[in-house]
Amino acid sequence: MIQVITDKDNWEKHISNFEVSDFYHTYDYHNIAKGDGQPQLLIYTEGTITIGLPLLIRKIPDTVFYDATSVYGYSGPLYKNLPANFDNTQFSQTLIEHFKSQKIITVFSRLNPFISEQHRVFHGIGTLEQKGVVVSIDLSKNITQQRTEFRRRLKGQLNKARRHLSIRVADDDGSYQQFVDVYWETMKRLNARPMYFFDDLYFKTLAKSESFETKTLLAIHNETGKTIGASMFIYKDSVVHYHLSGSKAEYKDLMPTKLLIDEMRIMATELGLDNLNLGGGLSSANDSLLQFKTSYSKNLLDFYVWKLVVIPDIYTNLIEKQGLKNEPDYFPLYRLEEI
Structure with a gap:
């Protein structure tokens, strides 16, 4: 079951129930950083397990479709009572069915390097891709x-x-x-x-x-x-x-x-x-900005993003319609001309 939360009171109530969260998951930050997206907190329950996924839902121009992305920063899923042997099959099916019902073609989320079990939540769903590292000072x-x-x-x-x-x-x-x-x-x-x-x-x-x-x-x-x-x-x-x-x-x-x-x-x-996160290089690159940050600490944490194509044929059509060439580092590709 997926519950869609859009109001502040319920959003904050759910966030407070998770074992770990960050300011990037809050309603206020999503409302501030929403741009042309509509903030939604998806809540999935399976027995005692709860998973929360905050997203910004955006209309794809000149279509009847939508996509979802994360706020600027480090968000990703939250969880409660996630067992060590968690089988996310039911979660995967329910999540994808929800996206299809809402005509959401693609989903993108930056993960939070300080929330350790996010990878297990998304295991086998879409693609997890390391984009670089962030520098953390151990406080x-x-x-x-x-x-x-x-x-x-x-x-x-x-x-x-x-x-x-x-x-x-x-x-x-x-x-x-x-x-x-x-x-x-x-x-x-x-x-x-x-x-x-x-x-x-x-x-x-x-x-x-x-x-x-x-x-x-x-x-x-x-x-x-x-x-x-x-x-x-x-x-x-x-x-x-x-x-x-x-x-x-x-x-x-x-x-x-x-x-x-x-x-x-x-x-x-x-x-x-516990930690001061200095972030990484520009667009996660190993550049002078990253070198500046590593002058404080050699404590490097891997930074990942999550990509999901919900309806592949429509995704392909959107790309072909714009005559775009493959750019593997940009997702979703049909928004490449917006940058």
Whole structure:
């Protein structure tokens, strides 16, 4: 049986019943990050077993069909009372029947590297594909132990940054706007994809949600008093995520972003959290961004995505109709022209 949850009260009630969850699974985050999709939490029950799958349902343009995707970040399925010998045959059949009844052609979900049994939930259903790694700082170690794992160069850069910068927590509309301004300036300078240009409401809603905690930190240049860097971190239970960040190009030699991460590391350790997730490279690549993050930690976790073609013949027709060539790294392929 699949139950479709769309209202906040029931959504949050179900999320709270799962053994492990993250802020990416909450109603508020789905409502903030929905874009042109409609948030749905699918709840499957089989005896005492419960599985939850949050998705965004999107209309496929110029058709009567839909597809489903996950929010930006790390979501994937949640579970309760999942036995070690779980046979997901009935779950698979019920899930696919539900998607077909809703004319959903494809389903895509990013998985959460910190929720260990997600692979077993999806075993044999569609395709699980490793897309890279994420870097995590183990906060169960004390602050001094964590720092011993930093690269020597990073330690020197942090020492320099602390001589010139101060860190402040954004706690009012004015300071949140400073974060937004720095972030937007950075995205424009990097020619970032449109999906990264969030509006003011996005940031303000994240900051004020009661479903998770948001810490927005500002790096202040001591000599001028200017905000030269800003980072947003979000957590719900035991993992804090490095979510969004920006810095001013003219102060790049002071490494404000590196100091912001280090301050959050200390703060999160004092809060009793377990991990600081720095994420991976750009589009999961092994690039300079990933190398920057591994300067803090060599603790790498595999990052997977889940892909499911529910109705293969219609999926093929949609691709052929647009005359698209095969791009194995993009899914669903018929949306390739939207990026």
